Structure formats: C-alpha cells, structure tokens
Amino acid sequence: MTRFLLPLLVAAVLLGACRREPPAPAADPAAAPPPADTGPAPAEPAGEDADAARPDHPRLQVTTLDGAAYDLADHRGQWVIVNFWATWCAPCRKEMPELSALGAMREHIEVIGLAYEEIEPEAMRAFLKERPVLYPIAIVDTYAPPADFETPRGLPLTYLIDPQGKVAQRYLGPVTAERIERDIAAAGGPPVPDAGA
Numbered sequence: 001m002t003r004f005l006l007p008l009l010v011a012a013v014l015l016g017a018c019r020r021e022p023p024a025p026a027a028d029p030a031a032a033p034p035p036a037d038t039g040p041a042p043a044e045p046a047g048e049d050a051d052a053a054r055p056d057h058p059r060l061q062v063t064t065l066d067g068a069a070y071d072l073a074d075h076r077g078q079w080v081i082v083n084f085w086a087t088w089c090a091p092c093r094k095e096m097p098e099l100s101a102l103g104a105m106r107e108h109i110e111v112i113g114l115a116y117e118e119i120e121p122e123a124m125r126a127f128l129k130e131r132p133v134l135y136p137i138a139i140v141d142t143y144a145p146p147a148d149f150e151t152p153r154g155l156p157l158t159y160l161i162d163p164q165g166k167v168a169q170r171y172l173g174p175v176t177a178e179r180i181e182r183d184i185a186a187a188g189g190p191p192v193p194d195a196g197a
Contacts, residue, residue, distance in 0.1 A: 057165045058148030062114070062138035065124055070112060070136055073165065079109045079184050080161040084140075084152045086117040087127045091174040092156045100133040102177040108163075108190055109180075111135035116152050118142060162187060 060072035060082065072080060083099060085092035096113075103111035113135055115124060124139060145151050149159065150170075160169040160183060169183050181192045 054150060054167075055148050056167060058146070058159075058161070058167060060112075060146050060148065062112075062140065062146070064136040064138045065121060065128070066136070068136065070138060072112075072161065075110055075161075076165055077163050079163060079168075079189060081109065081111040081180065082114065082149070082159040082161060083111060084114045084116045084145075084149075084155060084157040086115060086155050087119060087124070088117065089155045093131060095156060095174045095176070096131060096133050098177045100135060102180065104134045106181075106190075106193075109184070113137040114146070115139045116142060116145065116155060116157075160184070162189075 058072065060070070062070050064070050072082070081099060081103070083092075083095075085096070087093070099111050099113075103109055111133075113133065115137055117139075119127075119139060121139065124137065128137065140146060150157070154172055156171075156174060158171040158175050159167055160171075160180060162168040168187050169180075171179075178192075185191050
C-alpha cells in the first residue's frame with residue numbers, strides 16, 4: 001500500500017509546483033502595462049449593485065483645469081457625458097479624441113472629463129498639450145471623488161446623463177461615440193445621424 005502512496009505523493013508535489021503564481025502588482029500605476037483593449041465595454045444599466053444607493057439625478061460641482069466652476073445642474077437640456085479617466089490609462093487615452101469630436105459635433109451632447117488620479121495641474125496641462133481635447137477637464141480627489149457617482153473601480157468609467165439630469169447609462173471600460181449616440185436615440189433623444197453627418 002505504501003508503495004503506491006509514495007508515487008502519488010511525489011506526483012501531487014510536482015503538480016503543485018507547476019502552478020503559476022499570479023504576477024505581483026506594480027508599485028507604480030504608470031509602470032503597469034495597460035490592460036488589453038477588448039473593444040467597447042457593455043453598458044451597465046443605472047441602479048445596479050454599488051449604484052443602487054446613488055441618486056438618479058447626481059450632483060457634480062467641480063473646478064476645471066482652467067479655473068472655471070462646472071455645475072452639472074447648469075447643463076440641463078443637454079445630454080452630458082461624465083468621463084472618469086487617467087493619463088496612465090491606455091483605453092482612456094484612446095477614447096479621448098472620439099469623445100472630444102462627439103462633444104464638438106453634436107449640439108445636444110456635452111462632455112466633462114474627470115481626471116481620477118493624483119496629478120499636479122501643470123503636469124495635466126502638459127499632458128493635454130500633447131493630447132488636446134475640446135471639453136473641460138477637472139482633476140478630482142481620488143480620496144474624495146464626487147459623492148453622487150460611484151467610486152471608480154476601473155477606468156475609464158463613463159456616465160451618460162439625460163437632459164433632465166438623470167443617469168441614462170453607465171459604461172465601465174472604453175465606449176465609442178457610436179454606442180453613446182445609439183443609447184441616446186434609444187432613450188428618446190435625437191436619432192443617430194447618417195455616417196456622413
């Protein structure tokens with residue numbers, strides 16, 4: 001009997017040694033490799049899980065990088081895209097030009113970028129010189145993010161706010177302008193323009 005047990009014990013030890021250890025987390029988020037871009041993330045309906053306790057009509061009052069006061073309540077009548085992002089986030093950087101173009105080309109859509117990272121305003125201005133956008137950017141405190149929005153567990157995290165100020169959609173991961181326009185149309189907003197529009 002022990003003759004059979006010894007080979008089984010050796011085999012179990014060898015198999016246990018072949019398991020891959022999970023990679024150690026990077027100490028510096030900037031040094032971490034960017035997550036693989038698997039395409040647009042599915043929209044998550046508002047009001048699920050962590051958002052259940054969040055208000056349907058969130059408040060947002062921030063100071064933008066240029067020193068202007070931004071109050072989400074002042075933008076009623078528009079569809080507003082609230083985009084949590086960071087300079088070190090590759091998917092965030094990838095979607096910035098598309099969000100910028102969407103806000104510039106559609107009269108009924110506005111965008112506000114909330115930089116969710118510890119960064120000095122001068123460093124953010126230098127970043128935006130290299131990657132300019134046409135929408136306002138505000139740096140938010142990672143230890144005290146806007147209370148009416150979920151604390152981001154991943155970036156980008158984007159909210160689509162309807163003209164009455166209600167959360168219409170929440171997107172965790174990159175989102176395309178096409179997806180946002182389809183969701184606006186599905187929620188009763190203007191139809192998706194033709195490709196040439």
